[in-house]
Amino acid sequence: MTYDVHIIGGGLAGSEAAWQLARRGFKVRLSEMRGTGERSPAHQGDGLAELVCSNSFRSDDHEKNAVGLLHEEMRRCDSLIMSAAGKAQVPAGSALAVDRDVFSAEVEARLAALPNLDIVRERIDVLPEAGTTIVATGPLTAEALAHSIGAATGADSLAFFDAIAPIVYRDTIDMDVCWMASRWDKGETKDYINCPMDKDQYLAFHQALLDGEKTAFKEWEANTPYFDGCMPIEVMAERGVETLRFGPMKPVGLDNPHWATEEHPKGRWAYAVVQLRQDNKLGTLWNMVGFQTKLKHAEQVRLFRTIPGLENAEFARLGGLHRNTFLNSPVLLDRQLRLKSAPHVRFAGQITGCEGYVESAAVGMMAGLMTATELAGREWQAPPRTTALGALLSHITGDAEADSYQPMNVNFGLFPPLHEVKKKQRKEAYTERAKEDIAPWLASLSPA
């Protein structure tokens, strides 16, 4: 079969791009290296759209949160990733969290049902010299292709670290010590397992993190920065004794019923809390929220078993650390995510420098829509900057003005941290305006 588009990489972005194109009638080849015996250091299976770390798509609140707004806009574009997430949803308060296996299987099944899409298990080592191509190989692009991209761009790619959080078997958590609750009782159910620490336990744990044996840095790694949203707990611990208590171990809004008294019948707040969030639909696996780490594996087991309630914890997966690569998009790509030096090649997903599952999928979706518009001989209109999609795209391509990306309260490196954005500006940005502005843009898309 001859193809209209070759998509390289069947992760979140590549799967979404393939969906947008194939359901518009274009012939698509989707090349995914997993399934050939090859995997990135973070992927664990061979399914399309595998979530490599947390199982959360973050806030689903489209009234108050920019990521929630992005969810909403993607749903309006008939996003495969959002609809599969809906099918695979597990309880997580106001966040959208999924069973990763159900999610990946749903994405794969929906794509496999499209007659004009071929999913081919193959590793691509060289950037195609001709033909409409979308590269969505992610932050862990296989080495040969990464070199080929490097040769084509002539520019150094940037590198940073990401770390993976551990996953615990539910039946090894001591619920006589831990309890189920959502912070401030948000959400209809009590979605998190909470492990309480008193002050002495917290201080001892903090010290142990500082003393714990870590994976050694190689020379080239020493100056590579972390993205803030994926900072390992031991690095956070190094920033100060209170940092974790204001981060992943925040105790506020969590009444511990095991510590109830006559004066506090609902329970009292602990000095610090470790939270676990459901990771699979069955509820047998729970991940330690914000506990990404580069501690050595044996050290993780020893140290995490000192957390109250996790004394007998068995780990389905331990934390890890990886070096990621992404393009200098504002310099190398045009406003339609095409490589300036080879415009038949478009990039999508985290390799463009965006960060997060939802953002990667959103960029994949837009790359698919751009390609569909181009192939249909129509003129592409960018989504307005007042929308979450427009803000994301503007920022990736370096077209952002100060206020255009403020609604994006994503806490990863390329976006301003939440605390730097004034509440009032955020609220203004989340108004109905974005939802009104997206409507004419949706009408401009090439028909499905």
Ligand SMILES: Cc1cc2nc3c(=O)[nH]c(=O)nc-3n(C[C@H](O)[C@H](O)[C@H](O)COP(=O)(O)OP(=O)(O)OC[C@H]3O[C@@H](n4cnc5c(N)ncnc54)[C@H](O)[C@@H]3O)c2cc1C
């Ligand atoms: C370790 C780690 C942890 C992360 N944790 C989180 C998190 O908790 N929450 C969050 O929101 N985001 C997280 N991210 C960030 C990001 O959102 C994810 O990496 C996301 O999966 C990116 O989507 P993508 O489609 O761009 O890439 P991926 O989902 O990685 O997909 C790329 C695909 O391309 C394939 N591939 C690579 N090279 C080739 C080749 N040469 N030929 C063929 N196929 C190839 C890969 O096998 C993979 O399936 C994490 C990233 C990493 C690396």
